[in-house]
Amino acid sequence: MSTIDRKAKEKEALKALILKGAKKLFVEKGIEHTTIRNIAEEINYSVGTVYVYFKDKNDILHDLHTIGFQELDSYFMELYTIEDPKERLKKMGFAYIKFAIENSEMYDLMFNLKAPIEFLKDSENEDWDEGCTAFGLVKKTIEECINKGYFKGHNVEPLAFMVWSLVHGMCCLEIHQRIKNVNFTNPDTILYDGYNEYLKMIEKL
Amino acid sequence: MSTIDRKAKEKEALKALILKGAKKLFVEKGIEHTTIRNIAEEINYSVGTVYVYFKDKNDILHDLHTIGFQELDSYFMELYTIEDPKERLKKMGFAYIKFAIENSEMYDLMFNLKAPIEFLKDSENEDWDEGCTAFGLVKKTIEECINKGYFKGHNVEPLAFMVWSLVHGMCCLEIHQRIKNVNFTNPDTILYDGYNEYLKMIEKL
DNA sequence: AAATAAAATGAACGCTGTTCATTTTATTAT
DNA sequence: ATAATAAAATGAACAGCGTTCATTTTATTT
Numbered sequence: 001m002s003t004i005d006r007k008a009k010e011k012e013a014l015k016a017l018i019l020k021g022a023k024k025l026f027v028e029k030g031i032e033h034t035t036i037r038n039i040a041e042e043i044n045y046s047v048g049t050v051y052v053y054f055k056d057k058n059d060i061l062h063d064l065h066t067i068g069f070q071e072l073d074s075y076f077m078e079l080y081t082i083e084d085p086k087e088r089l090k091k092m093g094f095a096y097i098k099f100a101i102e103n104s105e106m107y108d109l110m111f112n113l114k115a116p117i118e119f120l121k122d123s124e125n126e127d128w129d130e131g132c133t134a135f136g137l138v139k140k141t142i143e144e145c146i147n148k149g150y151f152k153g154h155n156v157e158p159l160a161f162m163v164w165s166l167v168h169g170m171c172c173l174e175i176h177q178r179i180k181n182v183n184f185t186n187p188d189t190i191l192y193d194g195y196n197e198y199l200k201m202i203e204k205l
Numbered sequence: 206m207s208t209i210d211r212k213a214k215e216k217e218a219l220k221a222l223i224l225k226g227a228k229k230l231f232v233e234k235g236i237e238h239t240t241i242r243n244i245a246e247e248i249n250y251s252v253g254t255v256y257v258y259f260k261d262k263n264d265i266l267h268d269l270h271t272i273g274f275q276e277l278d279s280y281f282m283e284l285y286t287i288e289d290p291k292e293r294l295k296k297m298g299f300a301y302i303k304f305a306i307e308n309s310e311m312y313d314l315m316f317n318l319k320a321p322i323e324f325l326k327d328s329e330n331e332d333w334d335e336g337c338t339a340f341g342l343v344k345k346t347i348e349e350c351i352n353k354g355y356f357k358g359h360n361v362e363p364l365a366f367m368v369w370s371l372v373h374g375m376c377c378l379e380i381h382q383r384i385k386n387v388n389f390t391n392p393d394t395i396l397y398d399g400y401n402e403y404l405k406m407i408e409k410l
Numbered sequence: 411a412a413a414t415a416a417a418a419t420g421a422a423c424g425c426t427g428t429t430c431a432t433t434t435t436a437t438t439a440t
Numbered sequence: 441a442t443a444a445t446a447a448a449a450t451g452a453a454c455a456g457c458g459t460t461c462a463t464t465t466t467a468t469t470t
Binding site for chain 1: 318325359364372382387391399400405409
C-alpha cells in the first residue's frame with residue numbers, strides 16, 4: 001500500500017512541478033509567449049509527459065488561475081484583521097490593485113482570459129468557486145458596512161458589483177497599457193489619484 | 206495621372222475589403238479563432254495578398270480597432286445633443302456598456318488586447334489617438350459638470366478616470382463571462398442594477 | 411531473473427503567422 | 441498591335457504551435 005501512496009505523492013509532485021515551471025515562464029515572458037514545449041523544457045521533461053498530467057493547455061491555465069486566487073485570498077484574509085468594515089473595504093481595493101499590478105499576467109488569467117472559464121464548461125463542477133469566494137469577501141465587507149449604517153439606500157450585491165467593477169476596471173486599463181497611452185496630465189499618479197476619488201466618493205454614500 | 210489616382214483608390218478599396226472580411230469573421234467566430242488564411246479565403250484572395258496590404262496581423266488588428274472607435278465615437282457624438290452634462294454623462298455610460306455588449310469582440314480589441322498597442326510601438330506616431338479622443342469626450346462632459354457646480358471637491362481627470370474604470374470594469378466582467386459565473390442573486394439584471402448604483406452615487410457627489 | 415505494470419518519450423499531424431521567388435495581370439512605349 | 445516594363449497577386453515553404461499515441465524506458469511484482 002505504501003507504494004501506491006508514494007506513487008500518488010509523486011504524481012502530485014510532478015503536477016506541481018509543471019505548474020511551477022509554467023508560472024515561472026508566464027511571469028517571465030507572458031502567457032501567450034509560453035508554450036507547452038517551453039514548460040516541458042523548463043522542467044526537463046518531454047512534451048508528452050505534460051499531457052500525461054494535464055488534459056490540455058486550458059487545464060494548466062485553470063490550475064494556475066486557482067493558485068492565483070489562493071494568493072489573492074491571502075491578501076484579503078490579512079485585511080480581515082481590520083475591524084471597521086469601511087476601513088477594510090478601502091484597504092481591500094488597494095490590495096486588489098497592488099496584486100493586479102505585481103502579478104499582471106496572473107491577474108489577466110484570473111479575471112480576463114477565457115481559458116479558465118472554458119475549462120469549467122468542460123468539467124463536472126461548472127461553478128467558478130474561486131471567483132465566488134473572492135467576491136464573497138467583498139460582498140461580506142459591504143454587507144457589514146450597510147449593517148453599520150453606511151451606504152444607506154444602496155443594495156449589497158449591486159453595490160459590491162459596482163465596487164468590484166470600479167477597481168477591476170482600473171487594473172485592466174493599467175495592465176493593458178491603456179493608461180499610459182492616454183495623455184493624462186499626471187500619468188504616473190493617475191491610478192493613485194483615481195483611487196483617491198473613489199475613496200472620497202465612498203465617504204459621501 | 207488618373208491612372209495613379211485610380212490605383213490608389215483600388216488599393217484603398219482592397220484594404221477596406223480585407224478589413225471588412227476580417228471584421229465579419231471576428232464577429233462570427235471570435236478574434237482568436239480567425240486566421241489570416243480565413244480572411245483571405247473569405248474575400249477570395251490569397252494569403253500573400255493580405256501581406257501586400259498589411260505589414261502583419263497586428264496591423265490588421267490596429268486598423269480594426271480604429272474602426273471600432275469610429276463607431277463608439279458616433280455613439281458618443283449622438284449624446285452630445287443632450288444639453289445637461291450630468292444627464293449626458295449618465296447616458297454615455299449606458300451607451301458605452303451597450304456598445305461593449307453588442308460588439309464584445311471589437312470592445313476587447315479596443316480596450317484589452319495587446320495588438321493595437323504593440324502596433325503603436327512599432328509605428329511613427331506612438332500616441333493612442335483613438336483612446337485619447339474617446340476619453341476626451343468623457344473628460345469634457347465631466348468638466349462641464351464641475352463647471353456647473355456638480356462634483357464639488359473632485360478633480361476632473363482622476364474623476365473621469367474613475368468613471369471610465371467603473372464602466373469599463375462592468376463591461377470586462379460581462380464580456381469575459383465573470384458575471385454569470387459568480388452566483389449573483391439576480392445574474393440577469395446585476396449589470397443593470399450595478400449601473401443603477403452608480404447613477405445613485407453620481408447624485409451624491 | 412522473468413513477467414508485468416506504470417511512466418516517459420518524441421515523431422508525426424494539422425494547424426498557425428509570415429516570407430519571397432515566381433507567375434499573372436495591367437500599364438506604358440514603340 | 442506588339443514588345444517592354446511595372447505592378448499586383450500568388451502559393452509553396454518555413455519554423456513554431458497544441459495535441460496524439462505507438463513505442464521505449466523505468467519501476468514494481470512475481
